[in-house]
Structure formats: C-alpha cells, structure tokens
Amino acid sequence: MSRDWNAAEYHRVSDPQVSWGRAVLARLALRGxxxxxxxxxxxxxxxxxxVARVSQGVVVGLDASRQMLEQARAHLAECSPSxxxxxxxxxxxxxxxxxxxxxxxxTFHWVPDHPALFVNVFQAxxxxxxxxxxxxxxxxxTQAREPAAEVMAxxxxxxxxxxxxxxxxxxxxxxxAERLARVGFSNIDTSLEPAPVVFSDERAYRAFVQxxxxxxxxxxxxxQMRTTFLDEVVARVAQSPNGYTLDYVRLNLRASRVR
Numbered sequence: 057m058s059r060d061w062n063a064a065e066y067h068r069v070s071d072p073q074v075s076w077g078r079a080v081l082a083r084l085a086l087r088g089x090x091x092x093x094x095x096x097x098x099x100x101x102x103x104x105x106x107v108a109r110v111s112q113g114v115v116v117g118l119d120a121s122r123q124m125l126e127q128a129r130a131h132l133a134e135c136s137p138s139x140x141x142x143x144x145x146x147x148x149x150x151x152x153x154x155x156x157x158x159x160x161x162x163t164f165h166w167v168p169d170h171p172a173l174f175v176n177v178f179q180a181x182x183x184x185x186x187x188x189x190x191x192x193x194x195x196x197x198t199q200a201r202e203p204a205a206e207v208m209a210x211x212x213x214x215x216x217x218x219x220x221x222x223x224x225x226x227x228x229x230x231x232x233a234e235r236l237a238r239v240g241f242s243n244i245d246t247s248l249e250p251a252p253v254v255f256s257d258e259r260a261y262r263a264f265v266q267x268x269x270x271x272x273x274x275x276x277x278x279x280q281m282r283t284t285f286l287d288e289v290v291a292r293v294a295q296s297p298n299g300y301t302l303d304y305v306r307l308n309l310r311a312s313r314v315r
Contacts, residue, residue, distance in 0.1 A: 063127035067099040077102040077161035090156035096163025100128030120145035147173035149180045165192035181313040193307025194228035203292035241311035251304040261300035
C-alpha cells in the first residue's frame with residue numbers, strides 16, 4: 057500500500073483526528089518525565105501537545121510517511137524538548153524495552169495485522185509501561201464506505217480493484233482485549249464510541265475524503281481517473297439520507313505491561 061500522503065492538506069483538514077486525540081490525551085495521566093512513543097505521529101499537531109505534557113521527558117514520533125514526517129519536522133521545530141522523528145512502518149517498531157508510554161490516535165486501523173502490532177508495542181514498552189491509544193473500531197465508516205464500494209464495482213474502475221487488499225482493521229472491543237491479553241498485557245480496558253463527523257458542504261467533505269478516507273482507493277487508479285472516481289462517490293453521498301456525514305466509530309485501548 058502507498059505510504060504517500062498529501063501532508064500539507066492532511067495538516068489542514070485533520071481537525072476531527074486532532075479533536076479525538078485531544079480527548080484521548082486528556083485521559084492520560086503523566087508525571088512529565090516519561091519516555092513516550094507517538095506511534096503514527098502524522099504532521100505533529102497532537103504530538104506538539106503531547107510534548108508540552110512531558111517537558112522533562114522524551115518523545116519519539118514514528119510515522120511510515122516521509123511526507124508526514126517532513127511536515128511534522130517543520131511544525132515541531134520549536135518544541136522543547138525536541139521530538140525525535142523516525143520513519144517506521146507499523147506493525148514494526150524499531151524500539152525495544154524503552155518506552156513508558158506508547159501513545160497513538162487515528163493510526164492503528166491502518167495496520168491490518170493487529171496481533172503483530174500488539175506484540176511489537178509490548179516489546180517497545182519497558183516493565184510498567186502503558187499502551188494508551190485510539191483508532192477506528194468495529195462499524196467504523198460502514199455507511200460511508202458503501203458509495204465507494206459501488207463505484208469500485210463499476211466497469212470503468214473494477215479492473216483496478218480486482219486484487220484490492222484489506223487496507224483497514226476495524227476490530228471490536230472484545231476481540232482487541234483478547235489480542236492484547238494473548239500478548240501478555242494486563243489491566244486491559246477496551247471500548248467503542250461513536251464519533252460521527254458532519255461536513256458543512258460538498259467541498260469540505262470532498263477535501264477530507266480525498267486526503268484521508270479514500271486516499272488509497274485513489275492511489276490505486278491512474279491519475280486521470282481519480283477525479284471521476286471521486287465525482288461518482290460524492291454524487292452518491294449527496295443523494296444519501298445522511299448527506300455529508302462520516303459515521304466514525306472509535307476504539308479505545310488501554311493496557312499495561314507489568315513484567
């Protein structure tokens with residue numbers, strides 16, 4: 057799957073992700089001297105707020121996208137302490153037995169192999185460390201994905217999606233808790249919460265889904281077909297009862313490594 061992002065546009069349109077992330081960060085108790093991994097730091101909007109919470113600690117931001125990291129480097133340039141940015145593609149984490157906290161929002165659902173991800177998160181934590189994260193969960197974007205599926209099946213587009221891989225993992229709370237326990241995590245707490253996002257008009261909806269939700273769908277097509285694909289999706293959305301709404305569902309994860 058393509059790791060390329062339009063990072064500048066994501067930085068502009070990612071208010072929903074930042075809003076969810078702030079709520080997750082607010083639930084995280086920190087002394088201020090922790091070693092923290094921000095797994096999927098993106099353009100660094102939330103990472104900047106995380107750094108302010110650990111002014112005596114160390115923050116490492118990981119992301120698979122070089123474009124995201126370049127944007128983050130500029131956004132975080134004046135942070136103190138400075139953020140260490142590393143290009144790394146989850147489920148791999150190039151750190152072991154180091155972190156007090158692995159923090160992540162709006163990222164884990166882009167990793168289809170959650171069992172491998174949780175093994176590597178466990179290994180990245182040192183004894184007593186905490187996983188504190190949120191991502192898309194069961195039911196996420198169920199209605200929003202329907203128009204895209206219809207367009208993918210149209211004769212003009214179907215050949216490009218013939219071997220379409222599973223690009224997301226939207227797991228439920230019980231399955232996630234079981235996976236975390238199997239790795240060795242303790243004090244596990246998982247839950248789902250609806251978080252719908254309503255856009256004011258077609259333009260705002262289109263800019264967001266082009267950059268985020270259907271990024272990989274568009275990347276699978278020749279460049280000259282991408283606008284037409286998005287036109288077809290947006291035309292269907294405009295006629296739907298929910299209009300320009302994305303039916304997000306968030307999966308909260310919290311678990312400890314006690315050994």
